[in-house]
Amino acid sequence: MPQVIELDNLEVRFGERIILKKLNGSLTGRAIGLLGPNGAGKSTLINTLLGFHQPSAGTARIFGKDIRTDAQNVRGLIGYMPENDSFIAGMTGVHFVRLMAEISGLPPEQAMERAHEAFFWVGLGEARYRNLGTYSLGMKQMAKLAQAIAHGPKLLFLDEPTNGLDPPARARMIQLIQEIRGRGDLHLILSSHLLRDVDECCDEVLILKDGRIAASCNLEEERRANRKFLELETRGANGTFTAAIEQLGCEAAAFPNGRMKLVMPEGVEIRQLYALAASQNVQIRRLNHKRDSLEDIFLKAMEVPDGGV
């Protein structure tokens, strides 16, 4: 898999304070979630990758380009949707996005065309000639997304994209992000404190804690692994049933009160378990896929002592 972001001993200091502490790792996912409690260094990492802060040691590479030596070219690949309210005063929405696209290097005609298209895509087509100052918070978020994608970046940084959005607007934003991810020609980094947003949009997650990487995992693989891990609640099961399950190739462990945990190998289907239970007159009262949710992953990462992974 091509590396999207490669962190190479990346350290950032503000005066005497070390904000990012020798980060190492590589991110390859199509949609990468950036999680961490307040002050973990998420925004500093994004700002450093954008070239707003200079690393005090180490470096990072985006699509193989060094952020220290090739910052201009790196930024040419990026679209950025900042967390805070950011716009240009006294401009209509479409004018604003057109200006941003032109600054990114699009010729005026193409910039104008793409600004209109971006506004329609985010669902603000009818409001594109309105002054940005009159937009609601949700509309401003969408306008920020429009300016981030109008120039056709290869990597999109979304910093808290659902901030301040009501449920329908949030659902729309998530849908747009999923649509971008689904296209396959654009990678995205989603920084959010909302685990649900990351869970719905991302296939890889990087968890920061106190300037260090506390966890980094591939959510897709995690989900795939979870699908094979079952928790059963049975009635009438005994050692024979456990042995029969193991004969199917499963790893099984029996607990009191008929509870069982098992890992199914490739090729074994759940209906085979039901068939086996029926043949042995065992009732399966409850069957759960183990759901090691993003929340579990996050909470585990928070328990990791300083030093992380």
Add this chain to the structure above:
Amino acid sequence: MAVFKHAYKGYDGPLTPAWSRFLVLPRYAFEEMSRKRFYSIFFLVSMLAPLIYALIIYLEHNLSALKMFQIRDIVPIDARFFLNFIGWQSMMAFFLAAFVGPGQISPDLANNALPLYLARPFSRAEYVLGKLSVLLILMSIMTWIPGLLLFILQASLEGGGWFGQNLRIANAIFFGSWIWILLLSLLALALSAWVKWKPLAGGLLFGVFFVAAGFGGAINAVMRTQWGNLLNLSHLIGTVWTSLFEQPFHRGSGAVFFRVHGDEVPTWCCWVSLLAICAFCLYLLSRKIRGAEVVR
């Protein structure tokens, strides 16, 4: 991304040259200014002086017109004539800087727009250059461009080697104007970057110009010295101009707005002061123009 499809699509079309992207900023600024009547009227008024000066040059060389009005000579067309012109136009440029300058950076800072600019292949230097060029282009149209056009008009009407003999005047018009408009532009942008409220930033430009001059005068009076003039921008620029125009009216004369009132400080000191002010403005800009504020 097509309107009819309402779907996202990447862009792989042509790109503009990286060096030319800073020019997007003045283009948008002029577009916005053109919608405001005040700026249009101000700009038209600022073009009156060049027209009057052109008329004077024309009349000076038109014997029949002079006979008709029964005058022998209107004003001599020499270095002083052009210095007065530059002085007047520079005053207009000063007002323009006070009106237009504060609106350049402060709204971007107030609305947190800098990360949007600087997250693109667009550097801090290009951002400052783009904003600077708004003022530089406007003030060039008001100062050295009409000045050189008047010089060419005079040379073409006078003939007989006047152009070659007075080439120094053209140099003085060009470089003298550039020093002034560069100083004004940097001052206006630095104030705009540090003061988010536009009217206050405009007022501060006047403050820097007049209050500093008053303070310099007070220093001169109390300390019985002339070094307080280093705080007086009109004195500094006036001294530099008179040296550039290299005329016998070196003392106590100059342009309409920029007079050198005796007790001069050496010309090189004025140059150094002007350069130091420009460097300080650049430093102030470099402190404020950042993609993200660092909280230490």
